[in-house]
Amino acid sequence: MSTIAVIPAYNAEVHLRDILSRARLYVDKVVVVDDGSDDATAFIAESMEAILVQHETNRGKALALKTGFEEASKHDPAIIVTLYANGRHNPDDIPKITSPVMRNEADAVCGCYSGEEECPAEVSGFIHNTCGFCAFSPAAYEQLKFTETGDGVETEMLREAEDAGCRFKGVQLYKASPEKEHLLQEHKIGVVVPAYNEEKLIVPTIEGIPEYVDRIYVINDCSTDNTAEVLNSIEDPRLFVINHETNQGVGAALINGYKRALKEDMDIVAIMAGDNQMNPDQLPKLLYPIIEGKADYTKGNRLFSAEFRGGMSKWRTLGNGLLTMITKIGSGYWHIMDPQNGYTAISREALANIGLDEIYTYYGYCNHMLVRLNAFGFRTLDVVMPARYGNEKSTIKYGPYMIKVSLMLFRSFLWRLKMKYMILNFHPLVLFYTLSMIMLPAGALFGLYILIRKILSLSVSTNYPLLDAVILIAGLQFLLFAMLFDMQESERDMRSHEMRSNQPYE
Structure with a gap:
């Protein structure tokens, strides 16, 4: 039983990547309809291996949904889920939306964010309450005409499914986090x-x-x-x-x-x-x-x-x-x-x-x-x-x-x-950085000196290469220790909630 999510998207680069990465945990395929976006929406969808369909111009939500359902229908899915790219739908709620269809309890399911109120049991209760987060079985999505009305295409889709004799169910959803x-x-x-x-x-x-x-x-x-x-x-x-x-x-x-x-x-x-x-x-x-x-x-x-x-x-x-x-x-x-x-x-x-x-x-x-x-x-x-x-x-x-x-x-x-x-504090990493900045160049120059003498067939002490290796290794160790301490100090600053607003600056 395959499930496909249809996502109409217009300039949705802000939330699309997160939505796609999470939606793919619950569906088999994702169809993204780029409705004439002029941002990175299409690139993100392609990069994340979604099925991308593009409109050259912005044609509106109704036509974007129609295009998405037509593309999804080619794969003969058992369920099509509508999921919007504006961040208002939580992809982790997909199982709640699809479960009634999977259990053959309904052909059309719609979520509602009604707070403490009970979720409507009939389509008529969704006229001003639909969030567009819906799931449709083949019996339902084959009846959809995607008519744009004053109540919105989402409400009209539910009406079309209901008029065709499809069973409907509303599912209570809760926002993942309060609006900020x-x-x-x-x-x-x-x-x-x-x-x-x-x-x-x-x-x-x-x-x-x-x-x-x-x-x-x-x-x-x-x-x-x-x-x-x-x-x-x-x-x-x-x-x-x-x-x-x-x-x-x-x-x-x-x-x-x-x-x-x-x-x-x-x-x-x-x-x-x-x-x-x-x-x-x-x-x-x-x-x-x-x-x-x-x-x-x-x-x-x-x-x-x-x-x-x-x-x-x-x-x-x-x-x-x-x-x-x-x-x-x-x-x-x-x-x-x-x-x-x-x-x-x-x-x-x-x-x-x-x-x-x-x-x-x-x-x-x-x-x-x-x-x-x-x-x-x-x-x-x-x-x-x-x-x-x-x-x-x-x-x-x-x-x-x-x-x-x-x-x-x-x-x-x-x-x-x-x-x-x-000045503001003291840490020995300054000494480590200083020694590394002295020893690494010195070791490199000394090694070059040894190499040139070898090329010119001049005598070189057998101890010189060993001495150069010691200088380079010691310089590298000082550098790595200095970087390690610097990382630790940076992490400590990031964990700290105490601002240093009274410290002087140069």
Whole structure:
């Protein structure tokens, strides 16, 4: 007895991966109907081996369901389950929905989230109560016409099954967790939007920022197009525009936005680029950990799995992977990935204590932020989300960029060791790192010296290779011990709920 889940999806990248991974535990196949999405919905569905059917344009839920049922019917399933991609249906409830059909107690089953009220026993009770989480036997789904009415296609599907003489049953469901939207309303949230020559994309970027955001700080970094004029035409009372007379770089733009947010006493400040490549539906995932006291700084992570790397070239993935490893060492946050992801959120307390005037103003600002956050003991958290790119080509030259950011991270790494493990506290890992940075290069140079003398047929003491091996092994051991202690300190900071807001910064 096979079961197929049909998922109509439109711009569903936020929840789709989690829904698919959990739904596959309870069904044999999953059909995803991508109803004209312009995000990573299709890529995620294909990567997770769902049966993907795509509409070129958005045709609505009724036609998406019809397309999904037509595709599912080709596999002759015993049960078809409707499951939505907006995160409101809990895939773990699939057995509750399908059990009455499996036991031949009903042909059409629908779940209801009615709280303490009893779930309706007849279709008429679902006119204003259907959640769209339903299961149909062949006797039921073969009768469906997917008519869109004022009561919604879901209610009409149940009516069509009932009119055909099919047996119906309602199943009580309970929400997995209480809604948390009210938490967003209880905090002052600001969004900083750096913009340089974004006349075409700045309007959709601002229009997409959710209503619960209290303030939008757009920093026009001396754009040479009509960005300034476009910003002046936007009638949004939340908008505050800062115009730079000279181009100062994205890091400087963000710093000025942060400073303004601090002046206006924002509780949390997020970053959303002006090119409309940061999905506003992902913003709550960055905000909730800070609101709930689980983190002080959250950032996106596109490297977590292949499903989330759609649109990222192999070279970009490789470069990001290398910078991830360098940033892990430089920042001391060994659990983070994708440090170049600029979709971030930070608490007021962290923002006020990391020393904004010291932040690197080139594109490596996000890596430098992590170094300073770690030095002062703030907690960071990765939030997995898919890559999202438009048609614009990056102007960054990756060779010079990698070199420049790597050098900055090395200098910042030395500063972090001094600040965190010598000034604010003391830890012997500083000695281990120092010895490793002396002995490993010395061992490498000594080994090169031995090799050159061998090539030139010059005499070399038999003790030299052994001495070089001892130097290299000792240097490597010092490095590994230093990294181990650094990891332990980072983990201790992450477990700690005590902020170090009163510590000085350089």
